[in-house]
Structure formats: C-alpha cells, structure tokens
Amino acid sequence: VTSSETHTAGTSGSFVLARDLFADYDVGSFFDEAAAPDGKPRSHYRTYLDAIGEFSLDELRRRARMRDATFRSRGITFTVYGDDAGLEKTLLMDLIPRIIPADEWAAVEAGLAQRVRALNLFLEDLYDGQREAVRDGIVPEWLVVSSDGFSREAFGIPAPGGVRCLVAGIDLVRGADGGFYVLEDNLRNPSGISYVVENRAVMNRLFPRITGLHRIRPVDHYGASLLRALRSVAPPTASDPTVVVLTPGVFNSAYFEHAFLAREMGAELVEGRDLVVDDHTVFMRTTTGLRRVDVIYRRLDDHFLDPVGFKSESMIGVPGLLAAARAGRVTIANAVGNGVADDKGVYPFVPELIRYYLGEEALLPNVATYLPWEPDHLEIVLERLDQLVVKPVAGSGGYGLVIGPSATDEELDTIRRQILEDPRAFIAQEVVQLSRVPTQIGDGVAGRHVDLRPFVLARSDGIEVIPGGLTRVALREGSLVVNSSQGGGSKDTWVLYDSGEMG
C-alpha cells in the first residue's frame, strides 16, 4: 500500500493505516504519556507507534472483534449490581497499551514499597503494638477510633512477620506536570489483578509481533508470588501450609478474579460453607473428610467473615473463624481491621507516618487534600467547593464522588449540607488533571484520561511490586472518572526493561 493510495482511499476503511489515525491526534493541554507537548512521540512510545502505524483500520477492527470474542469466551467478567443485577460484563480493554519506561517505574516502585512498608508498620502498631504513632500525635486518636475501618475485633490477632496488608492496591495518578501522585490506598480487598494478567495474555495473542518488539516486564507470575507471600505468613506451627481463597460465591462481582487467583495458585477456592472451625482449628470439607487450613486469602469484607466474631446476621461467613485466628491457628490475609489505614481521613497522614516509622521522606507525594473537620480547611472547602473533588472517606469504586467543576448547583448544595452535618465523613482534594494516553475511540484515536492501580505484595521477608498494574481509562471524552462501575475501560500496562537489563 503506497501512501497515495492511503490518502485517496479516504474513509472507506480498508486502506486507512493506523498511522493516519494518529495524524489528527490532539495532545491538548494535558500531560500526554505518549506525546510531548509539540505532538512528537515520546521516546518510549516510538517503537510502538511505528509498529501500530502499519496496521490498517480494518486490521484494527478485526483485532477489536477478536478481543471481544476472547474476553467473552474466557468469561473474563465482572457482575453488575443494581438494575441489571446478575448481568456479566467484560471490562473493555483498549487496544492501545500504556507504556512506562524503566527509570520512571523504578521511582514508582520504590515509592510504593516504602508506602506499604509504613502502612503495615502503622497497622501492626495499632493492633498489636503500643499505638506509638497515636501516642506521639502523628495521627489523632479520635480520627483512628472514629474510622469505619477501625476494628476492635482485630486486637490480639497475630500477624506473622507483621504483614497485615499482604496485597495492597495503591491508586496513582499523573498530574499536569507528569509526576505520579497517590490518590488513595486500598488495603482491604483490592481487586483488578486478574485483568492485569489477562489483559497481557490477550494482548500477546492480538499483537504478538508488536509485543515481541518490546522487552516488557512480565506479570504472569502473580499467582506464584501471591502464594509465596501467603505461605510466608502461615502460623509458625504449619510446616507445609495449606492456603485457600475464600470467596463470597459465584454471584459476587469479582468472582472471576477469585477463581482466577485460586487457579493460578493451585489453591482451593472455598466458600464459607466449605469451612468449619473445630477447637480453634479451621478445616475444609473434602471428599475424604476434614482437611486443615492454615492461611485464608479472603476476598470478603471483615463483617462477613464470622457471624459469631462480628455478631452479624451474615450467613456467608465461618462461625468461630476469628477466634481461631486470634488463637494463632490460622492466618487471615489481608488482616482484619485494615480499613482504618485506607480511610481517606487517615490518608493525608501517610507521608508523616512514612517519616515517623522509616525516617524517610515519602517518595510518592499525596494529592493536596483538605480535611473538613479542621476549621481552616473547612472554610477553604466550602469556598472552593466548585473547584474541588469531594470524596466520602469510606467509599470506594468512585461511588459518592462529587467533582466540583462538573457538578450541578444542586449536587454542590447537597454535598455542602452533608459536609456541614458530618465533616469527618469527607475529604476534599484539588482536581488532578489526569494524564492522557492515546485510546481507540470509534474509528479513531484520541487522548483519554487514565489512572493506575499497581499491586504490591508484602511478605514476611520483603516487598514485591508487580510491574505496572491496572490502568483504568475514562472512555468518555473529558471524563476524569475511570472506575469500571462508572463506564471506564482498561489498558494493558507495559513496564519496559531498562536497556541494560536482561528480559
């Protein structure tokens, strides 16, 4: 195909090359991860853009159909709650990957490891230590005990190696300056890692030649890494620990991921009814009788774990589980009570906690945050409500988020009233002009805003950061909300090897 053919063929489709799709690409006034402000490709995107440029529009469309068929037939789905209850949806993976060069990633990786180390020290200090950070006034005590995630049931439950948060998902964004910021911590049951691994597998199938041109750090060892971490926190008495994944069941929205993790680890995927506690020991019911369980990677919330321990009405938990954990006969990961440390009201104190526990400056900065319970902050928040993002401290998944600049007057009035009623329930942050990455939109390519959820695994003897993580992309033009529950998609995220490293 010559270039003249390409152009005369115009929009008929078959002879349009992807490179032409990028011809009208508008960098806009945002930080674009693929292109410099002058529109020239950044160096780590050059190989990719050259290679994808050779694809015709028809070839790209065919890849999109293959992608959709693959995700559907592999059942890579999440379940939607609400109006379409029970409906299985796939998380749309954009065909264009996000690429992060080695040096940028090295800095992020160090910052993530540092943060998770400090958060684990904080949790251990709170639940199994002398509460020194509180005593020394680093975090106000009232803030800790008023957190929804603070759990009295967690006291006295040992965490081998001090690992209370074994799997962390730390949400990062890049601002207008291109720097990475921590948007929020997820220290309870962060989900999304299955999409990271599956996206890569599908990408390798769709574009084997292009992925082959790059030296991309792998992500498919996640199961082995998770298993290693879980075994590292087994009760000291277990010589060959049995690990299980505990799921609420097949109707949970993240069920695909639970099954994925069990399969990748070669662990049993159990529901509460498969487990039974006898004399502070946890067993699973098998075809040959009861078999002891040492480590439970649970993917249900604290309150559903144990109807006795939490005095709840829940039917999906395991009566006696908490007592068994407290007796040190089984390890529950992530530990009970982690919600206190990912409370958005505690988030502003994390840089201080890093300084306090590690004697280091935080490598990854927070987004500028206002705390409405501080009178001087409250004044700013109310005055600049239409310029800030307001978030409920205990929320996740983008629910309850109010983005000032795009909110209606009515929404602003409501949130203003709510803040005044219960200032502890909210924080306000400066709007981050999220970075953009080229994204396939219709028959073209346009910049769309992204965030990044890297996954951090803590073991009793170290920390491992999975290269990249889940890039979520807001497919609607101008939207800053990337949550899958709010119409977002995802991107395969490539962390490249340093040119000197061996792939």
Added chain:
Amino acid sequence: MTMLARHAEDLFWAGRYVERAQDTARLLDVTYNEQIEAGPVFARKTWFDLLQVLSLEATFAASGRRLDAEGLTSFLVADRENPGSIVIAIERARENARGLRELLSTELWEAINNAYLSLQARDVARDLDEHPAQLYAFVKTACQTILGAAAETMNRDDGWRFLMLGVQVERAEMTCRLIEVHSRRVPADAHPTMADWSRLLESAAATEAYVRTYAASPDPAHVLGFLLLSRTFPRSVFYSLRAAEQILQNIDPESGMSEARRILGRMRAGLEFRAIDELLDDDLPAHLEALQTDVLDVATAVAHRYFRMAEGDLHLTAVRGEPAEGVRLPGGVLSS
C-alpha cells in the same frame, strides 16, 4: 487425592447436566421422527410415552402446554420451568462450571461457556419450527465438544473422575430411557421394520457399531442386546455402568465395597451374566425401570459418601457453620 466436597458434587452434576442435554436431544430427535411417521393419532401417544419415561408428566401438565410436537419439544428444549430442559441443563452445567473455574482447564470452560452462549444466541422457537434436527445436532455437537475438551485437557485427578462419574451415571439412565420409550412404541413381539430399529440405533449413535457387529439385520434381540449389553460400545448401559464402577474404584481404591460400588457391581453383573433373551422374555420395561431406580440409589450413595462425608467427622466443640440458605442452588435439584 482429595478435593472440596462441594466441588466434587458440582463436577458430578456438571457431568450429568451435559450428558442430560445431549441425551435429551437424542431422545427428541428420534421421537420427533417417529411421531411424524406414526401419524396424528399415534403422535399424541408417542409424546405421552416420552413424558412418562422422563417422569415429567406432572411438570408438563403444570406448564399448560399442548400435548403435540410443538408443545412437547419446546417444553423439553427451552422451558424454564422444566428442570430437565436442554436450555436449563446447559445453563446449570455452565453455572456449576463457573463455580469451578480454578479446577477446569481454560479450554473446557470455554467449551461449556460457548455452548451456553451459542444456545442463548439461537432462536430456539424458530429452530424447533423450521429445522429441529439442526438444533438437536447443534446440542449433540456442543456437548461432545465439552466432553472432548474434558478428555483432552483435564488432569486425571478426582475432579475429572467425579465429572465423568456424573456423565456415566446419567448416560446409563438415559440410555435405559431411550430404549424404554422406543420399546413402548415397538413392542418386541411386533413385526418391526428395519427403519424402527435403525432409528433407535441412530439415536444412540450406534448404527455403524451395530452394523459392524451384527450386519444390517433388524433383529430386536440384537438391537436391544447391543444397547444394553455391549462390552465395547461406549453408550451401552453395561459399558456406562462398568465405567462408573471403575471410576469409583479409582477415586477410592482402599474403600473396598462402598454402597455405591456394591449397587453398581450388582447392576453390572446382572447385565453381564444374563442372556438377552432372558431380558426380553421377561418384562423388559420392568427391567429398565429397575435399572433406573438403581441408578438413583447409586447417585444417593455417592452423595452420602463423598459430598457429605465430612459431617460424620465432626465432633465439634466450637459453633459450626450451616450452609447459607438461598446463596446457591445445590447441584442435585433435579428429580430423576
């Protein structure tokens, strides 16, 4: 080898559902053709016989459908209230498999999921109206693809064994039903035509195997003997029972004579050491029904020994968990 009791049960039932879907398609295929040839007067009786053989008269009556080709095929293929319909069987198999993802190979899951998605995408009402045979062929192929993927990709552990145990148990039962529905229409003492018997053989995918064994002779004793007693044909009742017995022994080599193995062994021996004439001279329908009752007992014994075994081990000092109500349907909700 050991596995979660719930998983074993779900695999067992996934196997049964897939085989049930396939065999129901086979039954319908043969009955549909028979009733066309029988003419309108006998067609009703043919359909009613089929319902009786499947023990679904009451469910059918409750559905308010007409006892004709349209009413019956749509009931057995697509009725959501009929726990034995093909659509429901495939849906349940897929629901079970979804809860077993980490135990199944990706290819097996994809085969099950694709069967489900393709069936969902079909206009079943139109299929039944215009070309039912194509629909039945599709179901048979989809089920064979599933079982083929299982055979080619599944590790030969207890998961595989419980899946195949479900297939074999269901197949033994459904082959009995296939013979029963046919022998009602063509009593052994009548003068059947080759077409009658070849249709029965065809519905069990046995035509070629039979012809190579007995040549093309329409002898009822041979045909029935082949489907009941063949040592070599994988869909004969004897073959399925022996396979199920072997699977149980592999699951539990130390167990000696468990209840399920005892019943299976007795059934198998009852066929193995009996001449076909004895079966035919006697009351064949009664034999077939006795076999089906025994299959039910086998399933009950298997459930008792493997799916609820842990109950007996508990001497609990702590509180214990009851299965959550309404969280999930148990595998074995079908009346057999």
